[in-house]
Amino acid sequence: MIPRYTPPAFAALWSSETRYAVWLDVELAACEAMEAEGLVPVGVARALRDKNLKLDPARIEEIERTVKHDVIAFLTHVEELAGPDARWLHRGMTSSDVLDTSLAVLLVRAADLLLERLDGLIVALSRRADEHRRTPMIGRSHGIHAEPITFGLALAGHLAEMKRGRTRLREARSEIAVGKISGAVGTYAHLSPKIEAQALAALGLRPETVATQVVPRDRHAAFFNALALVAAGIERLATNVRHWQRTEVAEAEERFTQGQKGSSAMPHKRNPILSENLCGLARIVRAAAMPALEDVVLWHERDISHSSVERMIAPDATTTLGFMLERTSSLVDGLVVREENLRKNLELSGGLFFSEAVLLALVSYGLPRQEAYVLVQRNAMKALAGEGTFRDLLGADPDVSARLSAAELDRCFDLEHALSHVSGIVDRAIAAP
Amino acid sequence: MIPRYTPPAFAALWSSETRYAVWLDVELAACEAMEAEGLVPVGVARALRDKNLKLDPARIEEIERTVKHDVIAFLTHVEELAGPDARWLHRGMTSSDVLDTSLAVLLVRAADLLLERLDGLIVALSRRADEHRRTPMIGRSHGIHAEPITFGLALAGHLAEMKRGRTRLREARSEIAVGKISGAVGTYAHLSPKIEAQALAALGLRPETVATQVVPRDRHAAFFNALALVAAGIERLATNVRHWQRTEVAEAEERFTQGQKGSSAMPHKRNPILSENLCGLARIVRAAAMPALEDVVLWHERDISHSSVERMIAPDATTTLGFMLERTSSLVDGLVVREENLRKNLELSGGLFFSEAVLLALVSYGLPRQEAYVLVQRNAMKALAGEGTFRDLLGADPDVSARLSAAELDRCFDLEHALSHVSGIVDRAIAAP
Amino acid sequence: MIPRYTPPAFAALWSSETRYAVWLDVELAACEAMEAEGLVPVGVARALRDKNLKLDPARIEEIERTVKHDVIAFLTHVEELAGPDARWLHRGMTSSDVLDTSLAVLLVRAADLLLERLDGLIVALSRRADEHRRTPMIGRSHGIHAEPITFGLALAGHLAEMKRGRTRLREARSEIAVGKISGAVGTYAHLSPKIEAQALAALGLRPETVATQVVPRDRHAAFFNALALVAAGIERLATNVRHWQRTEVAEAEERFTQGQKGSSAMPHKRNPILSENLCGLARIVRAAAMPALEDVVLWHERDISHSSVERMIAPDATTTLGFMLERTSSLVDGLVVREENLRKNLELSGGLFFSEAVLLALVSYGLPRQEAYVLVQRNAMKALAGEGTFRDLLGADPDVSARLSAAELDRCFDLEHALSHVSGIVDRAIAAP
Amino acid sequence: MIPRYTPPAFAALWSSETRYAVWLDVELAACEAMEAEGLVPVGVARALRDKNLKLDPARIEEIERTVKHDVIAFLTHVEELAGPDARWLHRGMTSSDVLDTSLAVLLVRAADLLLERLDGLIVALSRRADEHRRTPMIGRSHGIHAEPITFGLALAGHLAEMKRGRTRLREARSEIAVGKISGAVGTYAHLSPKIEAQALAALGLRPETVATQVVPRDRHAAFFNALALVAAGIERLATNVRHWQRTEVAEAEERFTQGQKGSSAMPHKRNPILSENLCGLARIVRAAAMPALEDVVLWHERDISHSSVERMIAPDATTTLGFMLERTSSLVDGLVVREENLRKNLELSGGLFFSEAVLLALVSYGLPRQEAYVLVQRNAMKALAGEGTFRDLLGADPDVSARLSAAELDRCFDLEHALSHVSGIVDRAIAAP
Structure with a gap:
């Protein structure tokens, strides 16, 4: 979470102010639920809410330096501000009841920010995939020309992947929307499942099936894994x-903005630096999945080793992915497609990519596949060596012309036909959930 | 995948024999679908099936050493065995149509083997959680005694986590149950979505929304992530x-089998080596998630960098997790619970773990929380220093006895009450999906 | 790099002010070297230095928002402040000449801060290892009592590991103390190796053997790996x-400071939270090694994907490790050793840990090893079952007493003898480089 | 370690036969050292050696299934074969004395196999870098043409990186060449440092400074990190x-061997599949670094969690890297360099890459850098837009021609001059240690 890569919404979400405000929300929600159960005098929560407390993070941290315990520092500060009523807060609760429930609230909000941005990217990809659904392009495997596709199809592949990412992120949001208010070791020794259920419902969360002192960390690991997968798709x-x-x-390039300079040394350069930046940031988001997985193994009813990890990766990974999603949307929106170059590259091989069509025609004619393969490869190699166009060489090869007429050969070299299913695939991506 | 950690079912699944047999299944399923569409003469697939070909992995690998292409080697071998009809196979298909669809079949089978074993572990955990739902135990946070739980509750926490793992693994099975028969760059240039749908349905798979030459690797990364999460839960x-x-x-120990030796040097030792072994193996499964995530970024319509990774991690990670699940089930089944030691440890602190109950009683009485905290901590420290039992010290502290009667204090020291909700939580875990 | 885990020295090192000041140092060092070679009028660097420029990070970032290039923004700002002389700066250089050379300067400084703190930890470990070199303790393998060691020996093991970490960190410092001033693609097209050598020497760096546009990233990956190893040792x-x-x-515990509170719910608790925190932070430092390794694979003469990664992990990983080293030193310094508990635990098994000595005595007597093993284990199991002390049971076992006299048995139960080499090992650790 | 990626030397190294043979070597070396110290009758080791035992892995594993302890199974088998003398083996030793010392022997041998292959790759890179030291090529940053380099320079960069990898691998070999024969908890309770030193020297190893029951795992983590770095360089x-x-x-391509087929569908293709394969395998080697780092944190005097990890990653990572090194050497040796295409691409931009030379000439003339930048960029953009060659446009721009004569402009467009330092850099790489 460095300013360069922090959108304002994430800066706000992960501020101390928001954190302590959410802690207070959790305490008040729990307090209200306890009032309903008669553990706390009715009206305490309402009275505390009405005070509209302005918590001071600096003061809380000052107290923490003495007591070395963040939630005790927070409660002490609330008591400073709110007076004796505050003693009813946190009754029967343990710090993790507040911390883990609050973390759930914050991660759910982070997921919502991410989903909103991912929706934006999906809209951008849908628009550009639709726009270029019929723009022909050479498909490449191994970086080598293979057979034709369209630029829209390439984008549709990314679109479908981002939609899978969205499904996973929604699932992760649901996995993490779980809190606990069940006390020191999750037994409700001084609380009850009913109190917990009411308090969490007020916060938009569900109760953990079996909590220890904390919400089990496999949920968080699953959450960070989902982020890593979206980041990998962007990469x-x-x-x-x-x-x-x-x-x-x-064939396509990042929009170059007015005033932008490509290189301090070489004034002619226009570099895909946004995309390279996204590749680097994806490594950062991916790297967060590993400590999140290691956090799962807390000892007994919990240790606190996960806490320092989450203080760093929760803001870092969500914010970095949020930044990536914004940047990628804008990249896709502004992507300059050079149709003339798409066409030029497509034609570079003189139709060699129709070799499979020829192969299949020869096989349909009755040639064993491996013999047909040798025949086609022989002419392809000649074409690559510059001895003529692939079409002409095939026509002139007696082993080929003995089997395929000129008209049959021409049918093999039909781009329209090769791409006839593509628009349907693009539709599939646009329609996918 | 080393013999030591390879259950027979996984050895069979990942053998060359199975792999080539699945390739042939895929080719035949595709061939049948093409027959239905008129691209291949009706009856070819049936005729080939009836030959009941015995593919010879050694021969395929011998051919591959020349052609340097595994699928071409396979097809050549099929043609050797089956004669001219074989030329109808693979029509309009690319190697990845076979390889990726086969990989999906194999990973689905692996997922089924894993789910079966995970079910077994869930049964074992349910049984033991139920058995010990009322066996009291000291709960620990930070390795330090906290408040009482039951041994069954501890197991129920693992049970609930394993059930979440099962949900994730089922989801991963569904994510991976996707094939493609759409040709060199996913455009169905010489095929059709209809052929693909029919062939994949026969294999128990769904078509990819937008394939390139391959099924996109975010699906596989999600799959390996799910394995890593189950492994972390076992850890x-x-x-x-x-x-x-x-x-x-x-408090509990691994069953020590007849004839087992704990140490070559120290004959008295009984070590938790199965559990330690499981911790190490979890690192292996977790480590597979990282290259799987890096595989996502294939270039253009694909490169082949993912292939070597998957040749190693697909067998390794699924097999290792399969072994872990078997070992963990047997570990849980045989876990020897020492109730006398559970009781002894519980009583070790002389009831210090009731300190929170005392704290809450003082707060209910009207003491500000932080003052109550100081009061309780003062007596706890004395008890820790051996100056008396916690209960007696509290009774003798005038600041406490001024507020709480002996009877009120006694009510704070009630184990039954502290554990009253536990059985309900265990039920929740057993009932969870 | 969050305030909670950022020592002041690291906050200063990674500030914008320091970064831009180092950039200026690099430009001036290069300028001076160019003056010596006649590419720049003599005196320019001196004149610029004498202006004592106060660079304004906010202004640089403002310019960057237009030109989208950090080094150009920086140079523009320098020109704003320093006037026309500034045009001589950066002559023939590319941004990476400044950035990578500056990063080397900063990482070397970070390494020095870390080495200083690691020295402190080594001093603390040496002192405590020496102090407890003769404090007996039960050694444990698999968490199970094995044979006696001393508390000093346990610390000496950590001491030796930290010294290995220091050697690795020094090596990493040397690996990273490499800059480049060789232009856009490392060819010195408008510069010379001589200029580079002089400028880098002034900055305490060596020239890269073969640079591309950048210093190759295997050096940085090696650096972050070294940090991860030190962090793992702390963990x-x-x-x-x-x-x-x-x-x-x-047996030992973290010093509990005045006013500290262990738990918001349980006033009696004293938790090893510093140590748990260190375990979590180690995961963070370790996680940085992975993207650093992925950064190695820059395309051609460079891409910029490493940059965003390093903007985050360079401050994060060095700062976090710096914090860890400080915290660990203080932890070791203040570690409260409970000798009475060390003794109590040592005696817990009634001397079972002498089983190996008995085994060896029986073997020396002439018994085959496996027979001796069975004999010893039989009595150990009885002792564990509470049928008597291990020593007495052995004495009463006719198969044993037929071979070993009471005096011979007693010699097997001699703690002094068992620990006779330990002090020498501790010396070895203290003397190690 | 799958057959496809396992060179024979590594198959032999990691076979059961080799493993048990090394265990026996270690036991005999220890036995000889004990003879020298009078703990074992003189001549036992010699007598056992003379028996030239043929250990049977299958028999050892059969015994292990009962005793569940590999070293005890091994010793039992040795006793079966060698008779009563064998009881003198393993005296005062613990299993890890054998296992860890043996692992050191095996990893040292693996390192030697790797160093030999890395030497081969370094020879190949040196030869090709030398061969192409003057073959001009366009340098690229961000995938975009930057300034000229030579093909030999590009290879020299990889050469220098591989030499750094060799230095790191030698260092790792030294780190790992450490054994221990110090008993159950590293105290030499029934042994002595002298015995250990003699035995290890006979095996080519050094004693650990402070062992626990095992050699500390930071050494192994450092070893696997070094492998990961070499793999990343290959990637x-x-x-x-x-x-x-x-x-x-x-510009360059993998040698295409006789009979090789590029694609089952597209006969014309020649794909860089070896290189893609190497990229995938690098992920595997890199992934091994993570569990190796996690292995460091063994509990107390050891647990056995590292063992399962090392059983898998030690063979896998060394073998995979060995395979990679062989494949890369052959790739470099056979790399087909297309000089005509290097030239064609170099000329693609009509000399735009000389823009920096023009910029510097304008600055030398006295123009402020940013003004010069604008001037050059303006003409570069026109050239990119196809309005003329860059050289002609500059000549026709009055703001340029007012400052630079035609002759001065021509000097900026001199390739020889731009590359004048390159050969010296290549020499530097060839001469580097």
Whole structure:
């Protein structure tokens, strides 16, 4: 979470002010539920809410330096501000009741911020995939020309992946929307499941099935894994943009803004730096999944080793992914597609990519597959060696022309036909949930 | 996948024989679908099936050494065995149509093997959680005695986590149950969505929304993440067993089999080596998640960098987790619970764990929380220093006795009351989906 | 790098002010070297230095928002402040000449801060290892009592590991003390190796053997790996403290400061929270090694994907480790050793740990090893079952007493003898480099 | 360690036969050292050696299934074969004395196999870097043309990185060449430092400074980190080959062997599959570093969680890297360099890459840097837009021609001059240690 990569909404979410405000929300929700159960005099929560307390993070941290316990420091400060009523707060609760429930609230909010931005990216990808559904392009495997696709199809692949990412992120949001108000070791020794259920419902959360002192960390690990997967999907898109923008390829490029400078030394350069930046940031989000997995193994009814990890990765990973989603949306929106270069590259091989169609025609004619393969490869190699166009060489090869007429050969070289199913695939991606 | 950690079912699943047999299944399923569409003469698949081909992995690998392409080697071998009909196989398909669809079949089978074993572990945990739902035990946070729980509750926590793992594994099975038969760059240039849908349905799979040459690797990364989460849950359980079996704790221990030797040097030792082994294996399964995430970023319509990774981690991670699940089930089944030691440890602090009850009684009486805290801590420290039992010290402290009668104090020291909700929590875990 | 875990020295090191000041240092060092080679008029660097420029990070960032290039923004700001002379700066250089050389300067300084703190920890460990070199303790493998060691020996093991960490960190400092001033693609097109060598020497750095546009990132990956290893060593120590402080073990514990509160719910608790915190932070430092390794694979003469990673992990990992080292030193310094509990635990098994000595005596007498093993284990199991002390049971076992006299048996039960080499091992650790 | 990626030397190294043979070597070396100290009758080791025992892995594993302890099973088998003398083996030793010392022997041998192969790769890189030291090529940053380099320089960068990898691997070999023969908890209770020193020296190892029951695992983590770094360096090289071989770039490509088939569907394809394979395998080697780091944190004097990890990653990571090194050497040796395409791509931009030279000439003339930048960028953009060659546009721009004569402009467009230092850099890489 460094300013360079922190959108304002995430800065606000992970501020001390928000954190302590959520702690207070949790305490008050619990207090209200205890009032309903008769453990706390009715009206305490309302009275405390009405005081509209302005918690001072600096003061809480000052107290913490003495007591070395953040929740005790917080409660002490609340008591300073609110007076004796505050003693009813936190009754029968343990720090983790507040901390874990609050973390759930914050991570749910973070998930909502992320889902909103992911929706934005999905809209952008849908629009551009639709726009270029019929823009032909050479497909590549191993970086080598394979067979034709369309630029819209390439984007549709990313679109479908982002939608899978959204499904996973929604699932992760649900996994993490779980709190606990069940006391020191999760037994409700001085509380009850009823109190917990009411308090959590007021906060938009569900109770943990079996809590220890904390909410089990497999939920958090699953959450960070979901972020890592979305980040990896962005990295794949960004990597493709980097390839498309290469000097020799030049099929698509990042929008270059007014005043931007590509290089301090080389004034002619226009570099895909946003995409490269996204690749780096994806490594950061991915790296957070590992300590989150290691956090699962808390000892007995809990230890506190997860806490320092989460203080760092919860803001870092959500914020970095939030930034990535914003940047990727804008990248996709502004992507400059060079149709002339798409066409030029497509034609670079003189139709070699129709070799499979020829192969299949020969096989349909009755040639064993491996013999047909040799025949086609022989002419492909000649074409690559510059001995003529692939179409002409095939026509001139007696082993081919003995089997396929000129008209049959021409049918193999039909781009429209090769792409006839593509628009339907793009529709599939746009329609996917 | 080393013999030591490979259950037979996984050895069979990941054998060359199974792999090539699945490839043939995929080719035949595709062939049948093409027959239905008129691309291949009706009856070819049936005729090939009836030959009941015995593929020879060694021969395929021999051919591969020349052609340097596994699927071409496979097809060549099929043609060797089956004769000219085989030329109808693989029509319009690319290697990845076979490989990725087969991988989906194999990973689905692996998931089924894992789910079966996870079910077994869940049964074992349910039984033992139920058995010990009322066996009191000291709960620990930070390794330090906190408040009472029951041994069944501790197991119920692991049970609930394993059930979450099962849900994630089922979800991962569904994510991975996706194939593609859409040709070189996913455009169905010489195929059709209809052929693909029919062939995949016969194999128990769904078509990919937008494939490139391959099924996108975010699905596989999600799959390996799910394995890592189950492994981390096992690691947490195994870590707790290691703690319980410590010499000084001795609350539960691994069953020691007849003839087993604990140490080559120290004949008296009984070590929790199964649990330690599980902790190590969890690291292996977790480590597979990282390269799986890195595989997502294939270039353009695919590169083949993921292939070597999956040749290793797909067998390794599924097999290792399968072994872990078997071992953990047997560990849980045979876990020897030392109720006398559970009781002894529980009583070790002379009831200090009732301090919170006393604190709450003082607060209910009207004392500000932080003042009550100081009062209780003062007597707790004396008890820890051996100046008397906690109950007696409290009774003798005038600041306490001024507020709480002896009867009120006694009510704070009631174990039954402290555990009154526990059985309900265990039920929750047993009833959870 | 969150305030909670950021020592002041690291906050200063990673501030914007320091960063831009180092950039200026690098530019001036390069300028001076160019003056010596006649590429820049003599005196320019001196004149600029004498202006004592106060760079304004906020202004630089403001310019960057337009030009989208940090080094150009910086140079523009320098020109604003220093006037026309500034145009001589950066001559023939590329941004990475400044950035990578500056990063080297900053990482070297970070390494020095870390080495200083690691020295402090080594001093603390040496002192405590020396202090407790003869304090007997039960050694444990698998958490189970094994044979006696001393508390000083346990610390000496950590001491030796930290010294290995220091060697690795020094090596990493040397690996990273490398800059480049060789232009856009490392060819010195408008510069020379001589200029680079002089400028880097002035900054305490060596030239890269073969730079691309950047210093190759394997150096940085090696650096972060070294940090991860030191962090893992701290985690091992912290884990042992957590074990030692367990309620049932209680052999050593963190110093509890005045006013500290262990739990908001349970006033009696004293938890090893510093050690748990260290375990969590170790996960963070370890996690930084992974993206650093992924950064190695820059494309061609460089891409910029490493930059965002390093903006985050360079401050985070060095600062977190710095904090860990400070905290660990203080932990070791203040560790409260409970000799009475060490003794109590040692005696818990009634001398079972002498079983190996008995085994060896029986073997020396002439018994085959496996027969001796069975004999010893038989009595150990009886002792564990509470049928008598191990020594008495052995004496009463005719198969034993037929071979070993009472005096011979007594010699097997000699703690002094068992520990006779320990002090020498501790010396070895203290003397190690 | 799957057959596909296992060179024979590594298959032999990690076989059961080798493992048990090394265990016996360690036992005999220890036995000889004990003879020298009078703990064992002189001549026992010699007598056992002379028996030339043929250990049977299957028999050992059969025994292990009963005793559940590998070293006890091994010793039992040795006793079966060698008779009563065998009882003198393992005297005062613990299993880990054998296992860890043996692991050190095996890892040292693995390191030697790796160093040999790395030497081979360094030879290949040196030869090709030398061969192409003057073959001009466009340098690229961000995938975009930057300034000229030579193909030899690009290879020299990889050469220098591999030499750094060799230094790190040698260091790792030294770190791991450490054994222990110090008994159950490292105290030499029934042994002595002298015995250990003699035995280890005979095996080519050094004693651990402070062992617990085991050699501390930071050494192993450092070892696996070093492997990961070499693998990452190979990944960088392989990634560049993949870029060079792209259809549109076509500057260099993997040797295509006779009979090889690029694609089952597309007969014309020649794919960089070796390089892609290397990228995948690098992920596997890198992934092993993470569990190795997690292994460091063994509890107390050891637990056995590291063992299962090492059973898998020690063979896997060393073998995979060995395979990678062999494959990379052959890749570099056979790399087909297309000089005509290097030249064609270099000329693609019409000399735009000389823009920095023009910029510097304008600055030398007296123009402020940012003004010069604007001037050059303006003409670069026109050239990119196809309005003329960069050289002509500059000549025709009055703001430029007012400052630089045609002759001065021509000097900026001199390739020889731009590359004048390159050969010296290549020499530096070849000469580096």
